[in-house]
Amino acid sequence: MNQFTTTTTNSIEGWDIKEYLQPVSSNVVVGANIFSDFAASITDFFGGRSDGYERRLNEIYDQALKALINKARSIGANAIVGVKIDFGEVSGKGNQMFMVSVVGTPVKAVKRGDKAGGGESSSYEVYDGELVERKVRAKNIIERFDSDKPAISKIPENTVNFIVESRLPELCNLVMGLLSVWSMEPASSSKQLALPKYFDNLDTDSAINGLYSYLEKHDIDSDALRRFLKIASDNNLIDYEKLKPLLYNNHLNGRKFALELLRRGKASYSAKEIELLRKYSDDLVGLFQPLGTTDQVKGMFSSTAKEVWVCVCGTKNNQSVKYCGNCYKDNYGFYEAEVKPETVANLIRKRLDVISTL
Structure with missing residues (x-):
C-alpha cells in the first residue's frame, strides 16, 4: 500500500487494520449555475449524456476525496475504509448550490504477515x-x-x-x-x-x-x-479520571475547575466513572479548607476583644460576615456566585441514586 488507499468496503484485502480513527468528512460546495452552463450547450450532449457535466462532477468528487485523504493523513492514517459519497443540492434565500460530501473512517493498516505490524516504521509507510x-x-x-x-x-x-x-x-x-x-x-x-x-x-x-x-x-x-x-x-471535555489530580492538588482554581465539571452531567456513565463519583461525593467538602485565620480585635471604646476572620487578602471581617468586604470571597476562596463543594456533592449523590435505580 505505497499509495494512500481508499475503499468503500470495511476491509482491505491482504491487510490487517490495527486501529480505527475518528471518522473524517469533506464537502465541496459550488454554484448550481456551473451545470446549467453545460446544459445550455446542445453540442455538448451525445445520446442524452453530457461529457462536460460528467467531467465537472468528477473534478468536484476528486477535490472532495483529496481533502478527505489529507484530513486522514494529518491524524496518522494510511488508508480510509467505508467511504461514502453523497451528491445534494443546498438552497436558500434564492440561491442554489450543489454539494458533494465524502465521509470515511481513517485506519492504520499493515500488510498481513508484516513483522512491522506492531506499529514500528516499515518500508510501506508514506509520510x-x-x-x-x-x-x-x-x-x-x-x-x-x-x-x-x-x-x-x-x-x-x-x-x-x-x-x-x-x-x-x-x-x-x-x-x-x-x-x-x-x-x-x-x-x-x-x-x-x-x-x-x-x-x-x-x-x-x-x-x-x-x-x-x-x-x-x-x-x-x-x-x-x-x-x-x-x-x-x-x-x-469532561473526564472524571483526569479530574482526580486537579481535585487533590494545592491549586484552588484547579479544584474549582474540577468542581464545576463535576456539576455538569454526561451523556453516559461507565462503571469506573460511577465509582469515581462515589469517591468524589465523599471527599469534596473536606478538600476545601478555610484559607484565612482568626484573630481577636478590641473595639475602639471597649476592652472586650471579639473574634474576626482574616481573609487571605489581609482584610479582617466580623464572624457574622460571610464574604470579605475587600475581595468579596468567603474564607474558602469562593465568590458568592460560584458553586460550592456541598452543592456539588449533593448533586452527585442524587445522580448516583438515580443511576442505582436504572
Missing part, C-alpha cells in the same frame, strides 16, 4: 509532506513564543490563524499559556477571540490531555478559570 511542514512550523512557533507568560500581542495574526487551524496537540501548551494571560494583554482583539477555537479543531483526547495537564501544573487566575471552563463545556 505526508504537508503534515511534516506543519509540524516543523509548529516547532518554530513553540521555540519562538512559548514561555511562562507568552504575549499574544507579539504573535502575528497569520501565525495565530495557523495555530487555531493546525489540529496539532503539541501547540496546546502555548495556547493554554496565551489564554491564561489574556487579561494581562491589551484590549480584546480578533486574535484573542480566535484562540479558543483551537480546541474545536483538536481531537477530543488531545484536547483533554492538553487542558487537564496544563491546569495540573499551573495555578491560574479567576479570569482564566472561566475561560477554560467555557472551552471544556463547549467541547464536552
Whole structure:
C-alpha cells in the first residue's frame, strides 16, 4: 500500500487494520449555475449524456476525496475504509448550490504477515509532506513564543490563524499559556477571540490531555478559570479520571475547575466513572479548607476583644460576615456566585441514586 488507499468496503484485502480513527468528512460546495452552463450547450450532449457535466462532477468528487485523504493523513492514517459519497443540492434565500460530501473512517493498516505490524516504521509507510511542514512550523512557533507568560500581542495574526487551524496537540501548551494571560494583554482583539477555537479543531483526547495537564501544573487566575471552563463545556471535555489530580492538588482554581465539571452531567456513565463519583461525593467538602485565620480585635471604646476572620487578602471581617468586604470571597476562596463543594456533592449523590435505580 505505497499509495494512500481508499475503499468503500470495511476491509482491505491482504491487510490487517490495527486501529480505527475518528471518522473524517469533506464537502465541496459550488454554484448550481456551473451545470446549467453545460446544459445550455446542445453540442455538448451525445445520446442524452453530457461529457462536460460528467467531467465537472468528477473534478468536484476528486477535490472532495483529496481533502478527505489529507484530513486522514494529518491524524496518522494510511488508508480510509467505508467511504461514502453523497451528491445534494443546498438552497436558500434564492440561491442554489450543489454539494458533494465524502465521509470515511481513517485506519492504520499493515500488510498481513508484516513483522512491522506492531506499529514500528516499515518500508510501506508514506509520510505526508504537508503534515511534516506543519509540524516543523509548529516547532518554530513553540521555540519562538512559548514561555511562562507568552504575549499574544507579539504573535502575528497569520501565525495565530495557523495555530487555531493546525489540529496539532503539541501547540496546546502555548495556547493554554496565551489564554491564561489574556487579561494581562491589551484590549480584546480578533486574535484573542480566535484562540479558543483551537480546541474545536483538536481531537477530543488531545484536547483533554492538553487542558487537564496544563491546569495540573499551573495555578491560574479567576479570569482564566472561566475561560477554560467555557472551552471544556463547549467541547464536552469532561473526564472524571483526569479530574482526580486537579481535585487533590494545592491549586484552588484547579479544584474549582474540577468542581464545576463535576456539576455538569454526561451523556453516559461507565462503571469506573460511577465509582469515581462515589469517591468524589465523599471527599469534596473536606478538600476545601478555610484559607484565612482568626484573630481577636478590641473595639475602639471597649476592652472586650471579639473574634474576626482574616481573609487571605489581609482584610479582617466580623464572624457574622460571610464574604470579605475587600475581595468579596468567603474564607474558602469562593465568590458568592460560584458553586460550592456541598452543592456539588449533593448533586452527585442524587445522580448516583438515580443511576442505582436504572
